[in-house]
Amino acid sequence: MSDPCLSPSGRYVVYSQGVYDNDLFLLDLSSWERRRLSFRGAEDVPASSQCFRGDSILFLSNVSDTSEIGTWDFSSGEVEWLKTARGEKLEAVPYGEGIAYTVNEGETCLW
Numbered sequence: 001m002s003d004p005c006l007s008p009s010g011r012y013v014v015y016s017q018g019v020y021d022n023d024l025f026l027l028d029l030s031s032w033e034r035r036r037l038s039f040r041g042a043e044d045v046p047a048s049s050q051c052f053r054g055d056s057i058l059f060l061s062n063v064s065d066t067s068e069i070g071t072w073d074f075s076s077g078e079v080e081w082l083k084t085a086r087g088e089k090l091e092a093v094p095y096g097e098g099i100a101y102t103v104n105e106g107e108t109c110l111w
Contacts, residue, residue, distance in 0.1 A: 002015065012052070013026075022043050026057065046060075048093045057074060058071055066088045069099065089104075
């Protein structure tokens with residue numbers, strides 16, 4: 001288990017786990033139910049230690065060959081990819097109504 005992220009309520013923890021490609025897991029600490037988000041051959045990790053955004057989780061995945069930011073709505077199971085044009089994403093955090101993220105060129109951007 002690596003990159004754990006605890007929900008503000010303390011009910012959920014998100015983490016990544018894997019040998020050759022990491023999958024993302026959501027663990028409900030009240031019921032011990034575990035859910036998995038996986039993209040074949042991709043590294044999927046929480047976007048930061050502050051990965052919760054309401055009922056969604058910010059995560060990073062290289063499913064499209066470069067690290068991109070996704071949101072996983074754990075109520076519906078839907079995944080949405082944030083459309084950003086700049087380089088490989090390194091970290092993302094909720095920022096007001098939006099998201100702040102860093103790219104490999106050393107820049108901090110807002111979405």
